[in-house]
Amino acid sequence: MVVKSLVYHPNPILRQTSTEVDVYHRDFQTLVEDLIDTMLSEDSMGLAAPQIGELKRVFVLNKKRIAGDKSKSYQPEDILCIVNPEIEYQHCLINSSEGCLSFPGRREIVKRFSQIKLNALNQESKPLSFTADGMLSILIQHEIDHLNGILFIDLI
Numbered sequence: 001m002v003v004k005s006l007v008y009h010p011n012p013i014l015r016q017t018s019t020e021v022d023v024y025h026r027d028f029q030t031l032v033e034d035l036i037d038t039m040l041s042e043d044s045m046g047l048a049a050p051q052i053g054e055l056k057r058v059f060v061l062n063k064k065r066i067a068g069d070k071s072k073s074y075q076p077e078d079i080l081c082i083v084n085p086e087i088e089y090q091h092c093l094i095n096s097s098e099g100c101l102s103f104p105g106r107r108e109i110v111k112r113f114s115q116i117k118l119n120a121l122n123q124e125s126k127p128l129s130f131t132a133d134g135m136l137s138i139l140i141q142h143e144i145d146h147l148n149g150i151l152f153i154d155l156i
């Protein structure tokens with residue numbers, strides 16, 4: 001468990017497409033723990049693997065921060081780990097005011113879908129399928145874009 005250095009724009013790593021995660025690889029759990037520790041140390045709502053220089057299709061979200069709770073204590077159930085995500089459907093475009101850890105201090109208004117249905121695996125390699133609305137939906141789209149080398153400034 002290590003807090004990793006962040007990768008900042010315009011580092012070309014952020015423009016690459018990440019590969020599917022092999023959940024049985026021995027490095028997988030270490031990567032997830034590093035992502036969680038780095039996200040929490042940055043007090044961030046989410047963090048994708050390419051942002052710590054790992055081109056793997058995994059990201060973590062802090063559900064407590066997404067819900068607007070700014071307290072610094074976390075339970076394991078506050079953290080959502082999303083592996084090899086696929087969006088099954090998405091609808092209703094809305095404006096979203098976003099920032100990104102890879103762009104310190106910058107905020108932009110971009111278009112996102114207000115609702116998505118996500119299929120993925122969790123940290124225990126179990127299937128995960130749910131519908132997300134509002135901020136959670138937006139965060140998931142932002143993080144999946146990172147896995148495809150797409151950055152929020154591309155959507156302005």
Ligand SMILES: [Zn+2]
Binds near residue numbers: 100102142146
């Ligand atoms: Zn970002």
